[in-house]
Amino acid sequence: MPDADPPGWELPLLLFAGFRTLIDQLHAELAVRGHPDVRPVHGFAMQAVGIHGASASEIGRRLGVSKQAAGKTVDRLTAMGYVERVDDPRDARSKLIRLTPRGLESLRLSAEIFERLRAGWVEQLGADRVRLVESSLRTVIPAVGYPVDVPGWFG
Amino acid sequence: MPDADPPGWELPLLLFAGFRTLIDQLHAELAVRGHPDVRPVHGFAMQAVGIHGASASEIGRRLGVSKQAAGKTVDRLTAMGYVERVDDPRDARSKLIRLTPRGLESLRLSAEIFERLRAGWVEQLGADRVRLVESSLRTVIPAVGYPVDVPGWFG
């Protein structure tokens, strides 16, 4: 006879704890490697900027937030030196947001760290179980491309 | 030869998407059942209040935030009618925060909905895989009792 199932409310807590663990470890490592001031939301925003750059409105759409909110985040990333605003030669209304070399470096670093963190899970759980967790989650979430307006969503 | 592993950055995204899916479904159902104004952060806060009530400072410690932040959240929950402040008979400095019947009802409802949501995962994945996801996450997260200062943590 199997053990009783855990209560339903534990599942979201475990998922969040897993997410938070990874993000915290990422930023601890980023801090050591010269990026102590980036916050989780900045990483998502830079991901939305992308290698080719984007307008503030487009970034807002990718993040699932208003263009005004995206503009504010871009302001802060600009002040931190991770992105820059340049005039869009093809649209006089628009400013193109581009990652600076520092921004690109932080993205490259993040990808590398995430790879190592996943490898750590594989060490603890085995490759099969990690893949199983990933595929299970993929089948159970309705669609990819989730909005990442976490602070506003949660509170 | 097995398929290539997904990139490391996908794992946190999947965990977050799973968490968000559950929380969104919970609140959609709570809204239908008479609690349209509760936000995720309120649920966590009421959980911290607990059945026996607690002081604002204690709630802050349980949530991993300052007593001032906890006090503000209690203010909003009070205005919404989910908790009430009463004088603590054993400590004239302290106010005891207690769940109102409405607050208790929302907690009871949430537990019931989480149970059904987990059952939905079991339908899609099978009981074994859901248990495997849960146990995998338990082994990989450093400890239970995570702070839930999500908005401030993320941004």
Add this chain to the structure above:
DNA sequence: ACGGTTTGGACAACCACGTTGTCGATCCTA
């Protein structure tokens, strides 16, 4: 080519959630 509609970005006002610092009142303890 023109005129109406859509779009981009700036600005303002506002809200929610977090922080630190201060303060008086109360409690605990040496």
Add this chain to the structure above:
DNA sequence: TAGGATCGACAACGTGGTTGTCCAAACCGT
């Protein structure tokens, strides 16, 4: 009983959201 710790309240602030307004530029149908 004196001193230190803790409670709640208040203030000021930072950050991440929202809506609404505005102008200029782009787009599109006639």
